[in-house]
Amino acid sequence: MQVLLIGCGRMGSAMARGWRGSEPVLVFDPMVDAVPEGTERVETPGTVAGGAELAVVLAVKPQVFGSLGEALRPLADRGALFLSIMAGIALAGLGAALGGSGRIVRAMPNTPAAIGRGITAAVAGADVADADRAAVDRLLAPTGELVWIDDEGQIDAVTAVSGSGPAYFFRFAEALAAAGAAEGLPPALAMRLARATFTGAAALADADAAPLADLRRQVTSPGGTTAAGLAEMDAIDDLARAVVAAAAARSRALAG
Numbered sequence: 311m312q313v314l315l316i317g318c319g320r321m322g323s324a325m326a327r328g329w330r331g332s333e334p335v336l337v338f339d340p341m342v343d344a345v346p347e348g349t350e351r352v353e354t355p356g357t358v359a360g361g362a363e364l365a366v367v368l369a370v371k372p373q374v375f376g377s378l379g380e381a382l383r384p385l386a387d388r389g390a391l392f393l394s395i396m397a398g399i400a401l402a403g404l405g406a407a408l409g410g411s412g413r414i415v416r417a418m419p420n421t422p423a424a425i426g427r428g429i430t431a432a433v434a435g436a437d438v439a440d441a442d443r444a445a446v447d448r449l450l451a452p453t454g455e456l457v458w459i460d461d462e463g464q465i466d467a468v469t470a471v472s473g474s475g476p477a478y479f480f481r482f483a484e485a486l487a488a489a490g491a492a493e494g495l496p497p498a499l500a501m502r503l504a505r506a507t508f509t510g511a512a513a514l515a516d517a518d519a520a521p522l523a524d525l526r527r528q529v530t531s532p533g534g535t536t537a538a539g540l541a542e543m544d545a546i547d548d549l550a551r552a553v554v555a556a557a558a559a560r561s562r563a564l565a566g
């Protein structure tokens with residue numbers, strides 16, 4: 311299947327790198343100086359040839375999409391399959407912008423997609439056939455796991471948990487490093503310890519299927535240091551609730 315990528319920033323270029331060699335990839339992004347090796351730049355997306363065998367991947371910021379819908383309509387008219395990874399923009403809004411097309415899949419990946427370790431949730435529009443789902447399975451395979459959901463109403467929460475989620479873990483590791491420095495460690499050593507602990511804990515959780523609560527208990531000696539630290543973390547549930555609620559609310563607001 312030929313791919314036309316609209317927007318070649320962080321996520322778009324990560325996906326394009328994964329497709330190289332397996333799918334012919336055209337890129338429309340007037341803002342980037344160079345497109346990824348093995349892909350071809352196009353100047354006017356609406357003139358790209360191809361009908362049902364063309365997949366148009368929407369990877370611009372949601373705020374930019376409004377100015378692009380008109381230019382992409384000819385592709386929808388010719389029956390192209392659309393795959394949107396934009397936060398917030400609902401299938402109904404995408405369909406309206408594309409002149410009523412329902413051959414649209416709305417997906418929410420995350421940045422570990424760049425190394426094939428992402429997780430994406432996707433929901434299909436009304437006119438998406440089984441063959442289209444199979445095409446999306448193939449397109450997203452290089453990015454990691456894919457889970458199909460039936461209820462589009464869940465996408466805002468998905469965005470808030472896994473779409474934005476990598477940033478929360480990075481932020482916590484940054485805070486852990488800062489706390490280590492405040493406790494007297496040289497900042498560079500504190501950051502090294504925090505980062506290695508973060509990636510090591512993630513690798514352990516990946517290698518061991520035990521519930522996370524069990525992995526946590528394995529660290530926590532009764533009456534020991536971890537128990538003392540965890541006792542200070544009671545607010546984490548409310549914090550996580552506020553973080554996810556804020557991100558989900560922002561996702562809903564981006565729909566405009």
Ligand SMILES: NC(=O)C1=CN([C@@H]2O[C@H](COP(=O)(O)OP(=O)(O)OC[C@H]3O[C@@H](n4cnc5c(N)ncnc54)[C@H](OP(=O)(O)O)[C@@H]3O)[C@@H](O)[C@H]2O)C=CC1
Binds near residue numbers: 317322341342
């Ligand atoms: N980053 C993430 O973790 C995730 C992002 N997403 C979604 O993916 C989409 C892209 O995000 P991300 O890759 O981070 O964003 P980027 O800003 O890195 O990428 C968007 C690209 O589109 C370019 N662009 C701007 N205007 C146009 C235009 N009119 N036509 C074509 N290209 C244009 C941008 O150029 P310029 O930078 O000069 O404006 C940039 O190169 C967003 O909708 C976001 O919601 C989804 C999941 C995770």
Ligand SMILES: O=C(O)[C@@H]1CCC=N1
Binds near residue numbers: 397469473474
């Ligand atoms: O911050 C954002 O809006 C995008 C969507 C999910 C991750 N990044």
